[in-house]
Amino acid sequence: MTELRVPALVLAAGGGSRLGGRPKALLRYRGRPLLEHALGVAREGGCDGAVAVLGAAAAAEVRERADTGDCLLVDNPEWRTGLSSSLRAGLAALPAGASAVLVLLVDTPGVTAEAVRRLLAVHAGRTDLAACAYAGRRAHPVLIGSAHFPELLATATGDAGARALLAKHPVTLVDCTGAAVPDDLDTPADLARWGIA
Known part of the structure; x- marks a missing residue:
């Protein structure tokens, strides 16, 4: 049986325009x-x-100020075109042999390690969607x-991400x-509700 390996793909390229241009990462x-925080949860x-995908606007600052350990940081020069370009950049950088990827958004601080564990627990093969x-x-x-x-790469556009893929399959x-x-x-x-500075 093939070993199941699931890296996290953290999408962190947004420019935070509704937050005054502060990079969410x-x-x-x-x-x-x-x-x-997101990398710790993963x-x-x-x-x-x-793998974490960064937007060009803040990539250098994130590299300087965040302790990302052995996470592979990928720049997405097309970040303004929407989340799908970050998905494509991240998928291209995944290590060989990944049986799946677990996609996390950097701006969901309420996602926990327990949620990640539950999701990984149902992974049985390369055709999974969960x-x-x-x-x-x-x-x-x-x-x-x-x-x-391949289908995700072909169908992801703008900020829709994996929506088309997830709508087509169980x-x-x-x-x-x-x-x-x-x-x-x-x-x-939202920042005030989560106590984020």
């Missing part, structure tokens, strides 16, 4: 930048390494088996209600 949550949840669900609603993180990578929903919160950070009110 460097917003501080529980004493550390959000990118460090590591503690059991991912096999990580997502955490909260009160029956599909949200992040998402696990995409490597057999779907997706295993993994209940994470109470174990995590998938809300993302888009407004100053």
Whole structure:
């Protein structure tokens, strides 16, 4: 049987335009930048390494100010075109032999290592598609088996990400209600709610 290896792909390229242009990757949550928090969640949840995609606007600053350990940092010069360009850049940088990828958004601080563990626990092969669900609603993180990578690359456009892929195929929903919160950070009110500086 082929070994199952699932690295995390942390999408952290957004420019934070609704937050006054502050890069979300460097917003501080529980004493550390959000990118460090997301990488810690992936590591503690059991991912096999990580790739993080950065936007050109803040890539140098993130490299200077965030402790990313052995995470592979990838610049996305097309970050302004939307999340899909970051997905493509991240998939291209994944280590050989990955059986799937676990996609995390840097601006979802309520996603926990427990949610990652639950998602990884259902991974059985390269054709898997799975997502955490909260009160029956599909949200992040998402696990995409490597057999779907070519279709994902072909169908991801703008900020839609994997939406077209997930709409076309059966997706295993993994209940994470109470174990995590998938809300993302888009407004100053969101920052205040999460106590983020």
